[in-house]
Amino acid sequence: MTSRRFWRILAPVAVGVLFLAVWEAAVRANGIPPYILPAPSAIAQSLWVDGPSLLGSLLVTLRITLAALAAAALIGGAISLLFARSRILELSLFPYAVILQVTPIVAIAPLIIIWVREPFLALLVCAWIVAFFPIVSNTTVGLNSADRNLLDLFRLYGASPGQTLLHLRLPTALPYFLAGLRISGGLALIGAVVAEFVAGTGGAETGLAFRILEAGYRLAIPRLFAALFLLSLTGIVIYLLLDLLSRRVLRHWHESARTTEDE
């Protein structure tokens, strides 16, 4: 392990530990009650006690997140292909994709929950709306950034539009798509949580977002923090997994996937 890699891991861990220590000390020294600000130890205890039930809720949220991400990748990718295929289609539809993206999901989630009766599907649609845009905009740019000389070469060798798409445009777009996917991973989780907040219990199952609301109402602040911790952890794991996927897929050729070691 090189010293730079060592510091990349050690430095943030040290900051985290220091932060938790100061937090713990401040709470104890000032006698702050746990319903205002629980000490890290109290949060850890709550995590231990409520862990199993929180994990169950996490699974509900995670299912919505992953389904929304998969839908964003599939439908987003398909929309990009349509956009790359037809400039008219892109020009006429892209503004609406932007509108969908900039409209706060909190504002339209109640409508979606009314329109879509099935609770899981309603939450899925909300999370999808938040998550699909980076994939569409990135992949569309990628599909249109094929090297001009290579495009000429494909023409010279009489390539069909399908061959150009398969052998040139899609590989060019792949790093863009994966970058979009990494952003969408985090957004899908945010979308799922926001939708759960708006929907409340909605159905029989309760996601992590609702547990946070509930804990807030009951002033069970340590549990609120514990749920929050699980949520952040999930977001980090999703990001790391997508980052790993991107590196695996692009490892042979793309600058973004090459570490200093293999140069």
Added chain:
Amino acid sequence: MEALGAIDLSVARGEFLSLLGPSGCGKSTLLRIVAGLSPPTSGRCELSLGGEPGRGHPAGHIGFVFQDPTLMPWSTVSRNVELPFRLAGRVRSIERDRVAAALRAVGLAGFAHAYPHQLSGGMRMRVSIARALVTDPDLLLLDEPFAALDEITRLALNDDLLRLWEASRPTILFVTHSVFESVYLSTRIAVMTARPGRIAVDLPVNLPQPREHAIRTSADYAQMCETVSAALAGAMAARDPR
């Protein structure tokens, strides 16, 4: 904007013709028209390739080398060279053998499974040349292929290109802005002027064949370089008051 003026140029089969001129004289545009990648605004460009006269030409009869290697970074060297066959929808063992032979010809036999980013600039250019040659084209178009390379690599690739040309004798149109390169490589040099580009002087190069490195220091070579330089200076002065 008009890049090219009236161009009247005929090239014989097996000739190595250099198009020499300042930047912006439309050399590249001319090459694109010949390749059929851009239509001429007026006039026509007739090619007689593979024994069939006429304008249409089947894919693979023309090879094109750009100033950049223009490789697909996601494909290995052999997959890059194989591209013309893959686009034609036939990659059998015959084609694979030809890919291997093309790589041997440019001295990259051991790099078939390397990725472009693992190669040096000169090696990438060799891959690009191998790809252009793999279909055994009748016409090879090169658009300042060595302009971005260092002097040593450039000289080495000059010799390689000559060797490859002598082996299969395709007709070559070679765009360059180097007097020395054009004299060393070609059998004929067309000096072009800028804005609009047209052919000012058409000079045969009567240096002995096959060319070898020793020619670069011969008096004949120096004499020819001087003639071509003067022609180029004259062509530029005639058009450009600077």
